[in-house]
Amino acid sequence: xxxxxxxxxxxxxxxxxxxxxxxxxxxxxxxxxxxxxxxxxxxxxxxxxxxxxxxxxxxxxxxxxxxxxxxxxxxxxxxxxxxxxxxxxxxxxxxxxxxxxxxxxxxxxxxxxxxxxxxxxxxxxxxxxxxxxxxxxxxxxxxxxxxxxxxxxxxxxxxxxxxxxxxxxxxxxxxxxxxxxxxxxxxxxxxxxxxxxxxxxxxxxxxxxxxxxxxxxxxxxxxxxxxxxxxxxxx
Amino acid sequence: xxxxxxxxxxxxxxxxxxxxxxxxxxxxxxxxxxxxxxxxxxxxxxxxxxxxxxxxxxxxxxxxxxxxxxxxxxxxxxxxxxxxxxxxxxxxxxxxxxxxxxxxxxxxxxxxxxxxxxxxxxxxxxxxxxxxxxxxxxxxxxxxxxxxxxxxxxxxxxxxxxxxxxxxxxxxxxxx
Numbered sequence: 001x002x003x004x005x006x007x008x009x010x011x012x013x014x015x016x017x018x019x020x021x022x023x024x025x026x027x028x029x030x031x032x033x034x035x036x037x038x039x040x041x042x043x044x045x046x047x048x049x050x051x052x053x054x055x056x057x058x059x060x061x062x063x064x065x066x067x068x069x070x071x072x073x074x075x076x077x078x079x080x081x082x083x084x085x086x087x088x089x090x091x092x093x094x095x096x097x098x099x100x101x102x103x104x105x106x107x108x109x110x111x112x113x114x115x116x117x118x119x120x121x122x123x124x125x126x127x128x129x130x131x132x133x134x135x136x137x138x139x140x141x142x143x144x145x146x147x148x149x150x151x152x153x154x155x156x157x158x159x160x161x162x163x164x165x166x167x168x169x170x171x172x173x174x175x176x177x178x179x180x181x182x183x184x185x186x187x188x189x190x191x192x193x194x195x196x197x198x199x200x201x202x203x204x205x206x207x208x209x210x211x212x213x214x215x216x217x218x219x220x221x222x223x224x225x226x227x228x229x230x231x232x233x234x235x
Numbered sequence: 236x237x238x239x240x241x242x243x244x245x246x247x248x249x250x251x252x253x254x255x256x257x258x259x260x261x262x263x264x265x266x267x268x269x270x271x272x273x274x275x276x277x278x279x280x281x282x283x284x285x286x287x288x289x290x291x292x293x294x295x296x297x298x299x300x301x302x303x304x305x306x307x308x309x310x311x312x313x314x315x316x317x318x319x320x321x322x323x324x325x326x327x328x329x330x331x332x333x334x335x336x337x338x339x340x341x342x343x344x345x346x347x348x349x350x351x352x353x354x355x356x357x358x359x360x361x362x363x364x365x366x367x368x369x370x371x372x373x374x375x376x377x378x379x380x381x382x383x384x385x386x387x388x389x390x391x392x393x394x395x396x397x398x399x400x401x402x403x404x405x406x407x408x409x410x411x
Contacts, residue, residue, distance in 0.1 A: 029264060098395060100388075123384035126392050132378035135351060137391055139326070141397045142352035 011040045012055030024112025044073045056083030068097040090131040101125030171213025238266040239376045257322035257365040268302040299329045310337040326354035357381025
């Protein structure tokens, strides 16, 4: 992306801070300013900036909860928070809310330029000392995801070959009619299989089944080969 | 201050000796643990990509359990299934040891993320300056990750995308 056309919104009630930030974003444009939370909300929706430089002490802003709300207003905007020294847990909480960078509020203008360029390249502007929270979270969610996948796979293992075949087709969004045609069976038989599948998986409708199968099939795609790894009885 | 204990597994023998020698120069800060019970030559010849990888994983876990290093520099030859299995086994059996992977070429983003998700604390290019190794050991000992910032960005995307309780309702980057 061209650096000259990066749309940036600066939000602080302090004129001194805004002036320093403006020096930091001099090589980017256009730059918009806002001094209140209400006006910030409106500009986030209307202007859709690529970057929001946000003063943590903006009047009315209540930490992580409000920042999460702001991010939800426009998920494409990369939010960089400028704050006094925060506790590690609080700062990490802001990253978990979705901010892409956190700087001390006395940061020099040149550093702001570096931070924006780095974030534009897909990096996070995060203190190295916070990375252990990130690694721990990554390991935890991976373990949780693996546990869920294993539990789902255990349930799916109870399905017969035909039931699994039908479940996969439901996962691809096929209708009963199309499934019946594809498998050369009657729609009534498809419905009977579905009833049995719902019972075995302890679910009540095809939407839940579709979601389960979609996740399962996605996790069975090998990233290297991009091919589907079918269960043993399909090979 | 206690020196940081470090063990090295399965680098080729020459490289491993050089690395051990280099790290031992800073003996006040880093203590290299050498497993006198293991047959270095035999282990050195067996690479982690060996077909007998399960026995090898057990072997590495047993050695790490004996030595109890704070930081383990592990040459996994390449980031593959065996590497991830080793990381999982180490995390399960030696949770206090922080594993830094020694890689012999640049790491692909997806593989790096998978290694981090399975417990790796960072990556070091075998061909890079040994000075980086000391810096990495100090940083990892402090709990920091030793990975490029871009990978951190991708790791954060993965956290936000995978964990619904954390997500702000969408993905924030093209990586999603």
